[in-house]
Amino acid sequence: MKSLGIMGGTFDPIHYGHLVAAEGARHQFNLDKVIFVPSGRPPHKTENKISDPSQRLAMTNLAIASNNYFDISAIEVERPGLSYTIDTVLSFRSMYRSSKLYFITGGDAVLEILTWKDVGRLISLCTFIAATRPGYHLEHLEQAFLELPAAYRKNIHIMEVPALAISSTDIRERIRTGRPIKYLLPESVEQYVNKHNLYK
Ligand code: NAP
Numbered sequence: 457m458k459s460l461g462i463m464g465g466t467f468d469p470i471h472y473g474h475l476v477a478a479e480g481a482r483h484q485f486n487l488d489k490v491i492f493v494p495s496g497r498p499p500h501k502t503e504n505k506i507s508d509p510s511q512r513l514a515m516t517n518l519a520i521a522s523n524n525y526f527d528i529s530a531i532e533v534e535r536p537g538l539s540y541t542i543d544t545v546l547s548f549r550s551m552y553r554s555s556k557l558y559f560i561t562g563g564d565a566v567l568e569i570l571t572w573k574d575v576g577r578l579i580s581l582c583t584f585i586a587a588t589r590p591g592y593h594l595e596h597l598e599q600a601f602l603e604l605p606a607a608y609r610k611n612i613h614i615m616e617v618p619a620l621a622i623s624s625t626d627i628r629e630r631i632r633t634g635r636p637i638k639y640l641l642p643e644s645v646e647q648y649v650n651k652h653n654l655y656k
Contacts, residue, residue, distance in 0.1 A: 457488040457489060457552060457555045458486075458488055458555060458556065458612045459485065459486060459487045459488055459550065459555060459556045459557075460488060460489055460490075460547065460548070460552055460556070460557055460558070461478065461481055461482060461485070461487040461489065461491065461556045461558045461559075461580070461585070462490075462491055462493055462544065462548055462549065462557060462558065462559050462560065463477075463478045463490050463492045463493060464493050464495065464541060464544070464559060464561045464562045465492075465493075465494065465495065465561055465562065465565075466494070466498055466501070466512065466624070467492070467494045467495075467496050467512050467515065467516050467624070468504060468506050468507050468512055468624050468628070468642065469512070469624060469627060469641060469649060469655075470492075470512075470515050470516050470519045470624075470641075470642075470645060471517050471623075471624060471627055471640050471641040472619055472622055472640060472641060472642070473617065473619045473620040473621070473622035473623065474519075475489070475519060475520070475523075475642075476617055476619035476620075477560065477587040477615070477619070477620060477623040478490045478524075478526065478560060479523065479616045480544050480587075480615060480617055481558065481585050481587070481615060482525055484609045485558055485585065485613075486613065487525075487558060488525075488555075489525055489526070489527055489530065490525060490526050490527070490560070491521075491526075491527045491529050491532060491548075492516050492520055492526060492527070492528045492529070493528075493529050493532055493544060494509065494512045494513050494516050494528075494530075494532065494533060494642070496509045496532035496533040496534070496539040497532075497537070497538050497539050497556070498538075498539060498572070499538040499539065499540055499566065499572075500568070500571075501536075505531070506652060509532075509533040510522075510533065510640070511648075511652060511654065512533075513530055513533050514526070514614045514648060515559075515645045515648050515649070516528055518642065518644040518645050518648060519633065519641070519644070519645050520644045521644070523579035530623075531544055531547055532544055532549065532649055536584060539570070539583035540573040540574075541559065541572060541573075542572070542574040542577060542578045542581075543577060544572050545557060545559060545578060545581050545582050546581070549581055549582075549594045556583070557583070558582060558585055559579065559581045559583070559585070560579075560582070560584075560585040560587060560656075561584075561585075561586070561587065562586070562587055562620075563586040563587060563588030563589075563597045564588075564616060566584055566586035566612060567586075567600050568598065569584070569608070569612075570604065572598075575608070579607070579608050579611050579612075580611075580645050582611075583611050583612075583613065584611060584612060584613065585612075585613050585615055586601075586612055586613065586614050586615065587615050587620060588614060588615070588616055588617065588623065589616075589617070589618075589620040589621055589623075590616055590617075590618045590620070591598070591650045594595075597600075597614055598647070601614070622640050624643075625641055626640075627641065627655075628655040631649070631654070631655040631656065632655060632656065633635050637649070
């Protein structure tokens with residue numbers, strides 16, 4: 457593979473915004489494959505309650521089933537301890553020695569990159585694609601990225617994804633308050649959420 461996308465996120469739950477972002481990145485950056493990597497134990501969310509990693513892995517698996525360019529890795533779910541992106545990217549680097557690696561995730565998450573473990577090494581190992589919601593976020597992100605060191609900035613691309621008006625937070629809130637989630641996420645994921653009584 458010449459170019460590989462690593463799609464990192466908590467995916468609690470995965471929704472159409474994530475899928476559209478991954479497909480958009482695949483097309484725009486000519487990626488041979490996009491591998492979804494649900495975060496096992498997100499390092500910055502130790503106090504938040506998130507769904508079980510195995511459930512988020514199962515929902516992601518259901519969501520990507522119909523796209524031959526998509527794949528999934530349980531690497532972060534299976535690795536003990538906190539899920540640092542540097543460890544994941546190093547593993548992918550050793551598995552795909554000659555591929556160009558892209559790490560795709562939310563723009564708001566990338567904004568915090570200076571706080572990530574081994575950020576200098578990380579940014580030298582892969583190119584970041586920061587997927588952002590439409591509207592003010594784009595200017596906000598561009599402005600905020602100006603504060604990052606120039607060497608980092610040249611390895612971060614911002615990609616506006618209108619479908620990211622959908623958010624996991626909103627879906628969880630809708631479920632809690634009895635509002636519909638239909639058409640915001642794949643039907644198979646909606647059925648999984650209902651069957652396992654998630655986010656109530
Ligand atoms: P988050 O803080 O939950 O999300 C921040 C924003 O980005 C939210 O609006 C979120 O929307 C969006 N987002 C998250 N993943 C996305 C994706 N793949 N595509 C499009 N939008 C996305 O972020 P997170 O999910 O916990 O972390 C994102 C990635 O960064 C994960 O792979 C995580 O492991 C990595 N990370 C690493 C470190 C570290 O190594 N120290 C620290 C922080 C994060 P939704 O809620 O709708 O997804």
